[in-house]
Amino acid sequence: MMNYTLCPKCGKETEKLYDNVCKDCFFENIRLAELPLVLHAKTCTKCGARFNRGKWVNAGNAEDTVIRNVENALSVHDLAENIEIYVEPRELSPYMYRVRVEVDATVKDEPVHQELNTEVRIVREACDMCSRISGGYFEGIVQIRATNRVPTGDEKKRCIDIANDVVHRMQKKGDRLAFITDSLDLKDGADLYIGSNNSGRHICRAIIVEMGGSFSESPTLFGQKDGKDIYRITFSMRLPEFMSGDFIHFKDKVIQIKSSGKRTIGIDLSTGSRFIATADEMKGATHTASMADAVMTVLVAVEDNAIMVLDPYTYETVTIKKPVSFAAQAGSEIPVIKTEYGLFALSGEHALENLR
């Protein structure tokens, strides 16, 4: 024999009570989910970022933006369990979506289903990043210079490319303040105005990995905000003094620089041995010639440890040390470099390539 009670609300006989009323009366008052009829999804016209839960984030496509906005605006009843949400956006125009939502869940172990509709309007605005960039905002300056010389146009361009790569990578990881507001080409280098000091540090480190050099930071008081001092940081990036193609005089040796990164690598022209040193270790080195000064001259004779060449300027025959792995035949032309420390034969294909 079943045990029935009467629903206090409608008076029907019922086997089970839900919050003191019958099943029909209980579910009559339950709205499984609610959704506003119109939603506004803010999107940046310039970079495509979207405004989500109080902040700007890098966007996926427009449909993702619509779906996320609907999901954020959807409120599901507290008693619902095992919730499943299905969102189907339909594009009416690029700035207007009609969205159908189906929600399935269980409430007090009973399956409940609800269908809702909303309209999502795309509102175009400038995001935090784009409005800062267009307003000329910056937090720090990266000053690109070189030690005891002026950076070449190629070096400046390469530094700016590296800086752009760094900020793009940081932006992709979600750092929306990693941007370059402005870059100035100056006689003695380049200045980059940057959105965050953190990006300035990353830019300098990336330049050093590829091109060598060092950097230092100096903060200057810029103003106050909410009672706190605001500093702008100047990052002094110094490219190394010597580059590939330079010939330097250092500790009585003439060295041909092959590459300049964290360490400078070169060839000691009098012994043919490899040269490796950090910028600190190279204090006192001086520039003595450039690859542009190298010329071809006639190889007169080859001996065991020496070769005889024509001095390209005096046309006298001079005997100089034979480079390591020297293969040229007497009578042919070889590249040489004349410095105030003497005449040196250049070996290796690298030297020849640079001459042609």
Ligand SMILES: [Zn+2]
């Ligand atoms: Zn009832």
Ligand SMILES: [Zn+2]
């Ligand atoms: Zn933007």
